[in-house]
Amino acid sequence: MFALSVCVLTHNSERLLRQVLAPLAEIADELIVLDSGSTDSTFAICAEFGITPYSRPYTTHAEQMNVAISHASNDWVLCMDSDEIMDADSLQQIRELKAGTTPEMTQAFRISRYWYVLGQQVHAIYPVSSPDFPVRLFNRQQARFNDAPVDDKPTGFKTTRILGGHVRHDTFYSIHEVFTKLNGYTSRLIQYKEVKPSLGKAVLSSIGSFWKWYFRKGAWKDGKVGVVTAVYAMMYSFLKYFKAWYLADEKKRRNDTAAKQAK
Known part of the structure; x- marks a missing residue:
């Protein structure tokens, strides 16, 4: 059994933030939000969930996520963006994972991610096909995001497993x-x-x-x-x-x- 810190990056994320945070709050022992200069109601929505966001000027996605991870109190972290919504099956999979035997720290977990563009599910969006299977849950003592300027990803783990359920990535809304x-x-x-x-x-x-x-x-x-x-x-x-x-x-x-x- 292990505790889980969930890390979310935000920037003017009011469009979907309640839909993103509500399911995450069900599985998080700690919810960390790192914001990069929001001027909309992002902070007010976070307050509804009892979250006080950390603030940092945006550099790259990888650097932002690594900073968010550094604020975590727990070694196991789930990293999400503010336009990604977890479904009920993925939440249940993570509950079962948390309640079971703690995985080896060298193992990481992937979640299938379906991409939506202008509100419609698509087959592909450069540079990935949909669904793709990004690593999202890992031990922060073992893994961190690489330094790629775009399309970054966690590295450092040895094995991965795909969890059931999926994430709806509702990107490019206009x-x-x-x-x-x-x-x-x-x-x-x-x-x-x-x-x-x-x-x-x-x-x-x-x-x-x-x-x-x-x-x-x-x-x-x-x-x-x-x-x-x-x-x-x-x-x-x-x-x-x-x-x-x-x-x-x-x-x-x-x-x-x-x-x-x-x-």
């Missing part, structure tokens, strides 16, 4: 949010990871990405929302190379100017 996050993700990617600057690759890879995600990954089955997810994949691929190319060109121009002025 077209505006699709493109806002697209811009943020690609800017953060080239900030923290080296991307080879190439305008040609930006064009060619974007065409390939649309083909892959619309046809091979099955986005065509999702109607107009499938077009949105395929365009998202296309634009993600285009922007990461385009931004890298643009910034590299800007850096070259500044260096050339500095060299001329130094003569």
Whole structure:
């Protein structure tokens, strides 16, 4: 038997926060919220659950989650985002897991996650198919999130097991949010990871990405929302190379100017 700390990241999360926290409160021995500058009713909703959020300016998802984990009083942690809602089966699985023999600290647990875009369940959203099976429950003495700027994940465990039930990941609730996050993700990617600057690759890879995600990954089955997810994949691929190319060109121009002025 073990106690469980549940860690949730928030930022202007009022849209779904009550639906997210209510089931988590049923299984958490401790509920930790780390906020990154909310200006909506996120703090008021947390107060309804007796939670006083910690605050920290946003850097990367991985860093935020690791900071939230560091506040945990228990070694076993469940890490969730504020647009992910656990179903009754997954809650029951975790109750049974907590009540049984404490797992080896080297083991982690995955939960199937179904992705929703603009309120509709989809077959895929770059870079994953739906459902995917992220590790969400682990021993913090054994595992932490890696330092990937986007699409980070916990590492350090040796074995994993998939729990029953699923999480509804209700992301991208408006077209505006699709493109806002697209811009943020690609800017953060080239900030923290080296991307080879190439305008040609930006064009060619974007065409390939649309083909892959619309046809091979099955986005065509999702109607107009499938077009949105395929365009998202296309634009993600285009922007990461385009931004890298643009910034590299800007850096070259500044260096050339500095060299001329130094003569």
